[in-house]
Amino acid sequence: MTVRWDIFCTVVDNFGDIGVTWRLARQLVAEHRCAVRLWVDDLRAFERLCPAIDITLSEQWQEGVQVRHWPKDWLDTEAAEVVIAAFACQLPSAYMDAMAEREVTPLWMNLDYLSAEDWVIGCHGLPSVKYKHVQKYFFFPGFQAGTGGLLREEGLLERRRQFQQDDVAQRIFLQGLGVDRAADTRLISLFAYENTGLASWFDTMAAGPEAFHVLVPEGRVLADVRRWLGDEGVEVGAVHRRGALTVQVLPFIRQDQYDQLLWCCDFNAVRGEDSFVRAQWAARPMLWHIYQQEEDVHLEKLEAFLRLYTEGLCGPAEKAISGLWRAWNAGQDMTGHWKSVCEQRQELAEHAQAWCLEQASRADLATALVKFYRNWI
Template structure:
């Protein structure tokens, strides 16, 4: 019989949590023949990346996944064989009682946040708290051997490489989104939280000797873009030009379309967790806007990733890349950092592809979860 999986997602972080759990749920169904219920407390947020969702329904099927609305007042539901609490969300008390009442105890995991910190390896798959005999385990995605790896569908890299080698496929994709870059233009995607460092970066892009077409999917950074342009009511479809820089606002799109957008671009500025991982699979230079946390502990996570990511770069290229990422995340000098990065562009671009291939040597996250369940039973 198929293993039954319940994935609980409480939408609190600007679509990153639902983005990760939706990709995971579909992959478990398609590649591992699991029966998956995805419990989501905010269907309107889910609708942004899955427009087929009916936000009025408590239960519906989407791409083989049994999507359930996670109500404020929990309804009776049997527990699954595997229970995932995504990003440390709290399960409904009645569901926890249902787990404890099962004849065969389910595997209960906290799917934690992505981190490159060394301590993650030591905590991965360790037992956590118990509830009436039901043991919870830590499960950490990660970049190091000994972690749960990263979400990566079967054949993803082959699809990406074929797409990037097909200029006509890229042209058709961009044209379908209303994007018509001129030949020789640098294409950059920008998906980020609010950031005061944006204006200096746009200043230097607008005065650069190379033309740049900046693609900005709808999101929190739009306010900063709007202020720099000096316009009101920036919305999807708008295009503005300032010297060498063209700024175009794109609508929020399905995950598969966003992946291809990343594949088309020469440089990708991303945020959070889901888009961060997808930018790495794009094999192109990237800039990460990490989610800000109290007491700046997010900067420790940023440094941990940079130490790992830049290990194979030359000292000069490493210095340039680290300076850009730190400036973006600490309101530093983006103009100088960007100019310094351009001096090492070829090396940084080659490294982005080699890093992608290196990470693909690990088992993907869905496979690692299934293997843990099979070893656990």
Template sequence: MPSLNTRWDIFCTVVDNYGDIGVTWRLARQLVAEHSLAVRLWVDDLRAFERICPEIDINAAQQWQQGVEVRHWPSEWLPIDAADVVIAAFACQLPSAYMDVMAEREKPPLWLNLDYLSAEDWVTGCHGLPSVKYKSVQKIFFFPGFRPGTGGLLRERGLLEQRRKFQRDAQAQRQFLQGLGIERAPDAQLISLFAYENAGLASWLDVLAAGATPTHLLVPEGRILGDVARWLGVESLAVGAIDVRQALTVQVLPFIRQDQYDHLLWCCDFNAVRGEDSFVRAQWAGRPMLWHIYQQDEDIHLDKLDAFLALYTKGLSPAAAHAMNGLWQAWSAGQPIGDQWLSARKHWPELQENAEAWCLEQGLQADLAAALVQFYLNWI
């Protein structure tokens, strides 16, 4: 393990509201808690950070949260020592003044570009390769991933054991849900919905409302709320709103902190998630899921979607894999998914088994924080 005096700097520019800060905040906390490292997390948008960590003082230039030194990334950079390990999250551009300080160190720091998560084949070949160089400092690509030879996924120590214990404890789940104001009917399927705006939502809600099985749909505050409101025929939806349409109960939840969101995913029978952070957390829930991938220019996000689906559905029968592919592809294209949902429901036990098996398979790999620490140890 590196020296307790080893300092790590993580830089985060908030691009997609909560995904970037969600990943870097989890990583920073884990490096402190499990690897005894001194971590500074530089964030340019503390208001977005406050949504997932309500204790954040949005006006503070420097503060400590859960052992992490949180620094507001200023528009005017002041002189400060560079860390031993510098992580530029999601290819963000470091301040030029900080890069100069890195280059002035007697021993240059390990400079890592922590890239976006992808299941594409080329990721394994590029992981750990040199990127650009600034004076004496070499930047290196570091890719999270689903295959051996990548940096793995964020996973705290003991997470899967905690999840399994919680999912076996009906009373613990009931108490957690009640704490959020959720009263689940014994025969209702519980679904969480966290997504970008999506024109395909209405067809799914139509099918859920007309279904023979009652559905309780939990919608945390977010961008999909406008589409939900339009389907309900109301002007807007506020936190706490509950609306019942035939077999479907829709309930709006507040934006909750990360550990609560984990428990929400663990409670649900099916989770619709978006971006990167909630995508990974839904996989650790071991339940069937639906991913709304972040759209990119020239539809390059569809390559990422196809690559993940090829891995995720590998253990399914051809019919079940076809159903899941159809559901995910239609959802990411903003197309109606009612029929695709009904097709997927025909394979429900198999989809449940596959979700748990995928979770356990990914859990065999080193987690992202441990992989970063080991990379540093190999580097020195």
């Protein structure tokens, strides 16, 4: 029998939460034949990722997933066999009662934020709180054995490999976004939060000997781009050239298109969680802008990932990429760090591919969740 899954998502940071849960819901349906209801409290944010969404509907089907608007005034709903509270969101009290009233107790999991910190392995899969007799469990995505792994659809790496080897396919895709890639120009994607370090980075590229073309999908970093351009227009499609640097604003694009954008680029600057993972599957050098937390807790997570990610790099390459990440996340001057990264380009590119293959050797997150359920029953 088809197992029913309910996934609850509260949209906190624009697109990261819904981006992860939307990918997960689709994969559970397509690859594991689960019946999935995705409960979302903000359909407008969801619409940016899935333009087919009708934000006026309380219930609709998208790519095999039953999408439900999560209303403030909850209606009585039968609980599913598997319940996922994404990123520790609080379930409606009436739904929790419905879980407790089921004849067969459901599996209730908190799908937590991605982290490379050592303590995650010890907490993954452990019981959490109880509601009446319904036990909740921790489920942590991660980069090491003993965690839940990363979201990765079946065949993703092979599709990426074929695309990256097909110059014609890349050119057609970029032209569809209005991008004309000049010969001997290195492409960079930039999806980030506001960052005071951007001006020094752009200044360095503009004054350097190499040609760079930075593609900036609509997002929060555009305010900094506008300031660097001297309040010139940064509307979608705008192309600005200053020295060796070309800056182009792209429209907000669907997840599958964003994957292809990452695959086209030589270097990817990403933010949050969803784009962070997709950049790793792109197997290209990258720069992560981690979501800022109170008391700089996020910096501990940044350092934990860097310790894992830089294993095996030579000293200069490790120093270059770590310095760049730390400067970017502190909003500091990027000049020297970017020059060092460019000098270590070859090793960093080879390392990105090796890291991608290492992560792909483990079970993906959706498969791990399904296996956890089967073991639980």
